[in-house]
Amino acid sequence: MTHSAFTEVNEKVIHAGEILGLKPGVIAALTSCEREVVISIPLHRKDDIEVLTGYRVQHSSARGPRKGGIRFHQAVDLDDVRALASLMTWKTALIDVPFGGAKGGVAVDPSTLSLLEKEEVVRRWTRSLVHVLGHQRDIPAPDMGTDARTMAWLMDEFHRLEGFQPACVTGKPVELFGAPGREEATGRGVAQIAAATLEKNDVKVKGATVAIQGFGNVGRYAALVCQELGMKVVAISDVTGGIVDKKGIDIQSIFMHKTLESVQAEERVGASEVLEVNCDVLIPAALGGVINEENVGRINASFIIEGANQPLTSYADQELRVQGSIIVPDILANSGGVMGSYFEWTQNIQQFSWPIDKFRRELDSRMEKAFGNVHKVSKKYSVDLRTAAFIVSVERVSHAFEMRGSLV
Ligand code: NAD
Numbered sequence: 001m002t003h004s005a006f007t008e009v010n011e012k013v014i015h016a017g018e019i020l021g022l023k024p025g026v027i028a029a030l031t032s033c034e035r036e037v038v039i040s041i042p043l044h045r046k047d048d049i050e051v052l053t054g055y056r057v058q059h060s061s062a063r064g065p066r067k068g069g070i071r072f073h074q075a076v077d078l079d080d081v082r083a084l085a086s087l088m089t090w091k092t093a094l095i096d097v098p099f100g101g102a103k104g105g106v107a108v109d110p111s112t113l114s115l116l117e118k119e120e121v122v123r124r125w126t127r128s129l130v131h132v133l134g135h136q137r138d139i140p141a142p143d144m145g146t147d148a149r150t151m152a153w154l155m156d157e158f159h160r161l162e163g164f165q166p167a168c169v170t171g172k173p174v175e176l177f178g179a180p181g182r183e184e185a186t187g188r189g190v191a192q193i194a195a196a197t198l199e200k201n202d203v204k205v206k207g208a209t210v211a212i213q214g215f216g217n218v219g220r221y222a223a224l225v226c227q228e229l230g231m232k233v234v235a236i237s238d239v240t241g242g243i244v245d246k247k248g249i250d251i252q253s254i255f256m257h258k259t260l261e262s263v264q265a266e267e268r269v270g271a272s273e274v275l276e277v278n279c280d281v282l283i284p285a286a287l288g289g290v291i292n293e294e295n296v297g298r299i300n301a302s303f304i305i306e307g308a309n310q311p312l313t314s315y316a317d318q319e320l321r322v323q324g325s326i327i328v329p330d331i332l333a334n335s336g337g338v339m340g341s342y343f344e345w346t347q348n349i350q351q352f353s354w355p356i357d358k359f360r361r362e363l364d365s366r367m368e369k370a371f372g373n374v375h376k377v378s379k380k381y382s383v384d385l386r387t388a389a390f391i392v393s394v395e396r397v398s399h400a401f402e403m404r405g406s407l408v
Contacts, residue, residue, distance in 0.1 A: 005083035005288060008314050013086070016390035017398070019381060026398050033059045033082055034066075039128040041106065041121055052108050054125045058138055059085035059101040062400040063093055065136050066102035067338060069143030069171075070125070070150070072118075076105035080288070084143075087309055088338065091331040093393035095370045097342040102138050104129070110145035119153050122146075126157040133158065135167035135349070141341050142171040142217065144287075148183060152176050167348035170341035179344035181359030187221025187285075188360070189336020189367050190307045194222075194281050195229050196371050197303050197328055206230035209279040211301065213237050213272070214286030215260055218307045218334065222283055223251040231281070236260065237274035238286070244269055244277060276300060284311035291316040299325070306330040321384055329386035331393065332374055339363055 010031040017027040041052040055078060058066045068088040071081075081103050089101025106121055113121065132138055142151055151172045158168045166177035174180050195205045208231045212219050215238035223233050232248035243249065243265035254263050269277075275284065275291060278300040284290050285307030291299060296316040304320065304327045306312065312320070312327065320327060340363060347353055354362075378388035 003289070003313070004079050005310055006079050006086065008310065009083045009086045009090075011314065012386065012390045013090070013394055015387060016394040019383075019387070019391055020395055020398070022394070022398055026401065029401060030060070030394065030397060031086075033057050033085060034061060035132065036078065036082070037129060037132060038078065039125070041124045041128070043117060043121060043124075045117065052106055052121065054104070054106045054121075054128065055081040056104040056129050056132060056138070057081045057085040057102060058132065059103075060089040060397060060401075061100040062089075062397050062404060064098035064100055065134075066138040067092055067099035067141070067341065068102035068104065068138075069141045069337075070122075070146050070154075071103070071105040071143040072108055072110040072113075072121075072145030072150075073105070074107060074109040075287075076107040081105050084309055087331055089397060090390060090393040091335045091338055093396040094331050094374070094389055095335045095339050095366060096396070097339065099139075099338070099342065102140075103143075104140055105143075118150065122150050122153045123157040126154050127161065130158065130161050133168060134162065135165055135345065139167070139341070139345060140169050141337070144216065147171075147217065148173040148178060151178075167345050170344040170348075172344070177344075177348055179340065179347055179354065179359060180356040181354075181363065182340040182344050183217065184221040184225070185340025185359075185363055186218045186334050186337030187223070187307070188225045189339065189363060190218060190222040190283060190285065190305055190333055191225035191229060191231075192336070192364055192367050193328055193333050193371055194226060194231070194283065194303070194305045196368065197305065197326065198281070200375065201303070201326065203280060203302075207232055208281060209234045210281045210283060211235040211274050211277040211279040212283045212285055212307070213242075213274050213290060213311075214284070214308065216286070218337075219283070219285035220251075220255065222285055222307055223249075224255060226281075226283075227251045234279055235269070235274045235277040237269070237271045239271060241271050242269040242274040243267070244274070281305060283307045287311070289313055291320075296320060301325060304328070306333045309334065317386065327384070327386060329389050332370060332385070332389050335370065336363055336367055339366055
C-alpha cells in the first residue's frame with residue numbers, strides 16, 4: 001500500500017469525529033479540501049528553462065481565513081500539501097485562533113537555487129496565486145526551505161499587485177512588519193511543551209536529556225530554549241549529519257552556525273542516528289515520516305515532542321505508545337509558530353507592535369492553556385494526547401461548519 005500523509009491525517013479526524021458522534025457527511029466535509037491550486041513555475045536556469053510545480057491547498061475556512069506555510073523541498077507533492085493544509089486547520093482550532101487551514105509549496109531542492117532564483121520562484125508563486133491569497137482570505141508563512149527573507153519577497157510581490165497589505169503574509173523580517181518573537185515562536189513553544197510534559201509526568205526539567213533532529217528554524221530555537229529551561233541537549237542533527245555529547249552541547253555557542261557540518265563535537269553520527277540516542281525527550285524537528293516501521297524499534301526516548309509535522313508514521317505512533325512513550329502531537333507541540341503568526345497578523349492589521357516580552361508572555365500562557373486543555377480531554381475520554389487534541393479541534397471546526405449553515 002502506498003503511504004499517503006493525507007490519509008494518515010484523515011484517519012485521526014475520522015476517529016475523533018466518531019468519538020464525537022458526528023454525522024458521516026460532516027466527517028466527509030472535514031476530510032476534504034476546499035480548494036487546491038497547482039501551478040507551473042518556469043524558471044530560467046543556466047541557458048534553459050526548468051519547469052517547477054507549485055501548490056496551494058486550502059483545507060478549511062470554517063473558523064476564519066486560511067493560514068499555513070510554504071515549503072520548498074524536493075519531496076513536496078499534492079498529497080503532502082493536502083496533509084499539511086489539513087493539519088493547519090486542526091492546529092489553529094486547537095489553539096483557538098481565528099484561522100482556517102492551508103499549505104503551499106514548491107517541489108524543488110532549495111539548496112540548488114541561487115538567491116535570485118529563489119526570489120524569482122517566490123514572486124512567480126505569488127503572481128500565480130494572488131487571486132486566492134490576502135489577509136482575509138489566505139495568509140502564507142515560512143516552512144521548510146523558506147524563511148523571513150522569502151516572506152519579504154512574497155509581501156513585496158503582493159503589494160505590487162494588490163497594494164499595501166502587510167498582513168497578507170506572516171513570518172516577515174522584523175524590519176519589514178514582522179513581529180519580534182515570531183522567528184523563535186515555534187521552537188520556543190516546542191521547548192515549553194517539552195518542559196510542561198516532563199512536569200506533568202513528575203520528571204525533573206533540570207538536567208533532563210534531549211535529542212533533536214533538525215537545526216533549522218524549529219530545531220535551533222527548540223534547542224536554545226530547552227537549554228535555557230535547564231535541559232541538557234545531548235544530540236542534534238541537520239541534513240549534514242549529527243553531533244552527540246553526553247555532557248550536553250552548548251547550543252548558544254553553535255547557534256549562529258548555518259549548518260552543523262563544521263561544528264567540533266565529542267562524537268559525530270549520521271543525521272537520522274540522532275533519533276536513536278538514549279534520552280528523556282526526543283524532538284524530531286525536520287522532516288515528516290522519519291520515525292517509521294524501519295527504525296521504531298530503536299527509539300530510546302520516554303517523551304516524543306513533535307516539532308516537525310507528521311514526523312511519526314501511524315505505525316510508529318502506535319508502536320511507541322504500546323512501548324509506553326508519551327507523544328505530544330504536532331498540532332499541539334509546534335503550534336507556537338501559528339500562534340506567533342496570529343500575533344503578527346493582528347499587529348499588522350492594527351499597525352501596532354508588541355515588545356518581545358509581551359509576545360513571549362502571551363505565547364507561553366496560551367500554549368500552556370492549550371496543553372492543559374488537551375490533557376484534560378485525554379483524561380475525560382481516556383485517550384492518548386493525539387486523539388485528545390483531534391477531539392478538541394474537530395469539535396470546534398465541526399461546530400463552526402454546522403453553525404455557518406453549510407448543511408442546508
Ligand atoms: P528549516 O528549513 O528551517 O530547517 C529544516 C532542518 O531540517 C534543517 O536543519 C535541515 O538541515 C534539516 N534536515 C533536512 N533534511 C534532514 C535529514 N534528512 N536529516 C536530518 N535533518 C534534516 O525548516 P523548519 O521551518 O525548521 O521546519 C522543520 C519542520 O517543522 C517541518 O516539518 C515544518 O513543517 C515544521 N514546522 C515549522 C514551523 C515554522 O514556523 N517554521 C511551524 C510549525 C511546524
